[in-house]
Structure formats: C-alpha cells, structure tokens
Amino acid sequence: MITIYTWLANAVKALEKAKNDGILDGYCIPKREVYYLLSHVLGKNSAYLMAFGEEQLNDVEIAQLNHILEQRLEGRPIAYILGIKEFWSLPLKVSQATLIPRPDTESLIEKILELYSNKALSVLDLGTGTGAIVFALAKERPNWQFLGVDLISDAVDLALENKVRLAQLISDIDRIDFRQSNWFDTIDREECFDIIVSNPPYICESDEHLSQGDVRFEPKTALVSLANGLADLNHITKSAKKHLKKGGHLFLEHGYLQHESVKTLFLSHGYKNIQSYQDYNGKDRITFAQYGGL
Ligand SMILES: C[S@@+](CC[C@H](N)C(=O)[O-])C[C@H]1O[C@@H](n2cnc3c(N)ncnc32)[C@H](O)[C@@H]1O
Secondary structure, eight states, rough: OBBBBHHHHHHHHHHHHHTTTSSSTTOOOOOHHHHHHHHHHHHOOOHHHHTTOOOOOOOHHHHHHHHHHHHHTTOOOHHEEEHHHEEEEEEEEEETTSSSOOHHHHHHHHHHHOOSSOOOEEEEESTTTTTTTHHHHHHHHHTTTEEEESSSSHHHHHHHHHHTTTTSSSSGGGGGEEESSSSSOOOOOOOEEEEEOOOOBBBBOOGGGGGGGGGGGGHHHBBBOOOTTTTHHHHHHHGGGEEEEEEEEEEOOTTOHHHHHHHHHHTTOOEEEEEEEEEESSEEEEEEEEOOOO
C-alpha cells in the first residue's frame, strides 16, 4: 500500500524531473504543487497532510492522484487542473476560456489603489477574463462601480460565476457588471469612466514564449495581438479617450519590452502625465496616463 508521504515524495521527484527537462516552467514549485494536488483529491489541508503522512491511500485516491499528476507532467497548468487560482487573496474560478491571472497583475492593482482613494468613481476593465482586476479593486474600494467586458462569451460567463462565488467576500457585489463586448463596441458613446484599465493580449504571434510552459494551454485570444503585439494596445489607447472623464486615467499592462512603444502610443493619442511602473520582477510592465482636462 502507498502512504500519503510515499506518493508525495514520488510525485515531487517526477515534477522536479519534468521541470529540469523543460516541460514545466521555472514558476513550478514541485513540493507546493504536490500538496495542492493531494489537498484537491483528499479534501485535507497541508497541516493534515504533514501530520498524517503515514496514512495509507486507497485505490480510488491513488487512481485520481495519478490521473491529475499525469496531466501536470504533460505541462497542463496547475490552475486549470484544480480549476482555481488565488488572486489578491481571492479564490477565482479559472477555465481555458481565458488567461490564468498572474501575480504581476497585482502590481497594477497596487498602483491604482495608491492613486485613488475610496471616493465614488467608475471603472471599466477591458478584457476582464476571470474578472480578476475588477474583483481585487472592488474588494478594496467599496464605493466604486465596475463594468468588465470580454470578447469571449465563456469568459464573461466565468466572470459572472466568480461574481456569485465571491459575493460573501466583496461588499455590495451588485455594483459589478460584466458583459460581452469587442473592446468598446457595446459601450454607449456618451458613457465615460474615471478609470479604464486593461491587461489586453500583447504577445507577438511569432514569440517563442507561446510554445513554453503554462502559456501553451491558454487561449490565443487572451495572448496574441497583431502589429508585433501592439494592435490591441493601440486600439484601446486610441478609443479610451472618448470614454474617459476629464483627467481620468488609462492603465495598461503590457510586455516587458513594450513600455517605450506604449509610451509612444499614449503620446501620439494626446495623453498627459505618462508614467511606466515596474512589476514584482522589476520590469516596466505597466504604463498609465491621463486624458483631458489637465
Ligand atoms: C491577457 S487576458 C487578461 C485577463 C484578465 N484581465 C487578467 O488580467 O487576468 C486578455 C483578455 O482580453 C480578452 N480579449 C481579447 N480580445 C478582446 C477584444 N477584442 N475585446 C474584448 N476583450 C478581448 C481575452 O478574451 C482575455 O480574456
């Protein structure tokens, strides 16, 4: 018979090998992931797993554990296997309809919170995916109103499902709306927001990262943009002007080599106070600026 501890030790070794072989990317932390897999199947937390490592696993548990371990060894992201990813300490449901929220995007949240207090204001999130940006801001700013849009209807359904799941963790959840839209296409011409934020697709279609790590399993609609990755960033920068209140900010997440290009886009469309900001890895991944009334 196999104990929790034996299965854990073998699984860690297998994941370490897959990481060394380049099947799993550098973000994979084998031991932590194996605890996640065990917790998912056995319904026990890591304290239990550590305390009762000598407990024997039954055949059904072993079959389930081996099945999800095999998926991970083929490179399938752990978040897609578990169906959950934590973002800003919120448990978000994830699916292959959209991107798995990244810790880097939390630095975008921090910047917005630093600039804006809880005074009532409106936020538009373009390409909302799971709704990660909306939910994180809504948790911290109970007076704000939100609209999140996405091109992909399954992503909108996912964000709506997360809205229901997070109702206990975020006050007055009905101030959050989600809808399907191709960027601004369904936004009324007159409708303006204090803040527009987006983490749009920005990877060039020939970028080698698309065939590595977790990204291989994520939809191209969430990742790839034409014009060397800049087409959507350009479209948003140009169109957001008509939907920002005077002096409102547009915040964009982008690739680590794109900040100069994004600054140029902001400049060419007449924005002011353009600034880039670093993510947790010290890369310029966020650029924001103000439009009108300055
Ligand atoms: C990089 S993901 C970001 C998801 C989420 N905001 C986050 O930060 O985790 C980009 C999102 O933009 C959406 N998207 C792509 N093209 C779009 C378009 N033309 N209009 C609206 N959303 C779009 C994708 O479906 C995807 O959910």
